[in-house]
Amino acid sequence: MDHFNYKDGVLCAEDVPLAQIAEAVGTPVYVYSTATLTRHFQQFQKALDWTDHLVCFAVKSNSNIAVLKVLGDLGAGMDVVSGGEYARAKAAGVPGERIVFSGVGKTEDEMRLALEGGIRQFNVESEPELLLLSEVATSLGVTAPIALRVNPDVDAHTHEKIATGKSDNKFGIPIAKSRAVYALAASLPGIEVVGVDMHIGSQLTELEPFRQAYAKMAELVTALREDGHDIRRLDMGGGLGIPYRRDNNAPPLPVEYGKVVREAVGHLGCEIEIEPGRNISGNAGILLSSVIYLKEGEGRDFLILDAAMNDLMRPAMYGAHHDIVPVIEPELAAEVAPFDVVGPVCESGDTFEKGMQLNRFAAGDLVAFRSAGAYGAVMASEYNTRPLVPEVLVSGDQFAVIRARPSIEEIIARDAIPGWMTAKS
Ligand code: LLP
Helix, strand or coil, X not given: CCCEXXXXXXXXXXXXXXXXXXXXXXXXXXXXXXXXXXXXXXXXXXXXXXXXXXXXXXXXXXXXXXXXXXXXXXXXEEXXXXXXXXXXXXXXXXXXXXXXXXXXXXXXXXXXXXXXXXXXXEEECCHXXXXXXXXXXXXXXXXXXXEEEEEXXXXXXXXHHHECCCCCCCCCEEHHHHHHHHHHXXXXXXXXXXXXXXXXXXCECCCHHHHHHHHHHHHHHHHHHHCCCCCCEEECCCCEXXXXXXXXXXXXXXXXXXXXXXXXXXXXXXXXXXXXXXXXXXHHEEEEEEEEEEEECCCCEEEEECCCCCCCCHHHHHCCCXXXXXXXXCCCCCCEEEEEEECCCCCCCCEEEEEEEEECXXXXXXXXXXXXXXXXXXXXXXXXXXXXXCEEXXXXXXXXXXXXXXCHHHHHHCCCCCCCCCCCC
């Protein structure tokens, strides 16, 4: 459930008509709902209320500091994958002890930043990373709390570009090798082993892959404890999918996911961390766009919008579907027809969907892409020198611009005509 509904015939974000936001900010623009973010976060809190836990929002899914602050103020932790995301979490007021640092390629600078600013744990993905982290921590006179991200080699049944738990993915340490790497970790002066981490993929629509992975995690914890490691925290990763279509095939709910976690690892007495991104932010956001033209083609008609692949990359990149709905509620009997929905970017890949059954829109009409709050704005670019799409946050009957649209002058001012420097010989 989200808080984007028709009221008096106009699609609203909570109590704010989207047409008002379009008028104030222009289009395209992302609009997020505080109430939906809150609701989804609370669902995970409830799903894990049987144990000590921390819900660490995956910042990569939506990293605007206003969104992070909504969640941080509710008590959320953050899962970050770069120094930049770490800085965003801190800027949103989230304390270091609620931030976990994931990712396969952490640099020395990023490690130092997090160790100096405070960190709950690093999810370490390789031996070289472990060695470097120990060195950096030692040089700062501290120890780095770590979990090793273990790759359980399970098939997550999701799009190949977002599956991460198979042995041929770049992620994690193969489970068969993990006891040896834990032994190495325990021997290093700058490292303190605190837990085990897994993340098997994103947009998972079934619980079975989680079940399989977490069963392997439970076995591993028993073995690691026998080896003398004090495993007290389990990071179960993120990945629970969301409904992108309003039909009956909705993925399992957080509460059902929480039961799977409990059944698999509840007996181990560990604190549980999870890293949901999409499930919290996905349906808490829409992308609001205007129709520029309706173009009749040969055998097909095109709906040309002012949003493009650079603003919402998921359809071009993963063939992802986002429902597109009119902002002005259509009559029940209104005619629908197939349209290829496209943006203005100069390549054919800039197609949101082919043959989509839509109302007969006219130039100037507003439409909303649903389920665009996760991996939407964060993946946007300025391709074709289209200004980075702005973001608005709604709370009740109020709205605020939380990232302004840059002007073309600002964009151009970031470049420079060379003032040459000669390389040292
Ligand atoms: N934890 C780790 C270590 C991750 O790599 C990810 C996502 C998450 C948590 C959060 O997963 P979520 O709960 O959001 O599924 N751009 C793609 C999704 C990439 C996901 C990458 N990792 C998309 O638009 O579908």
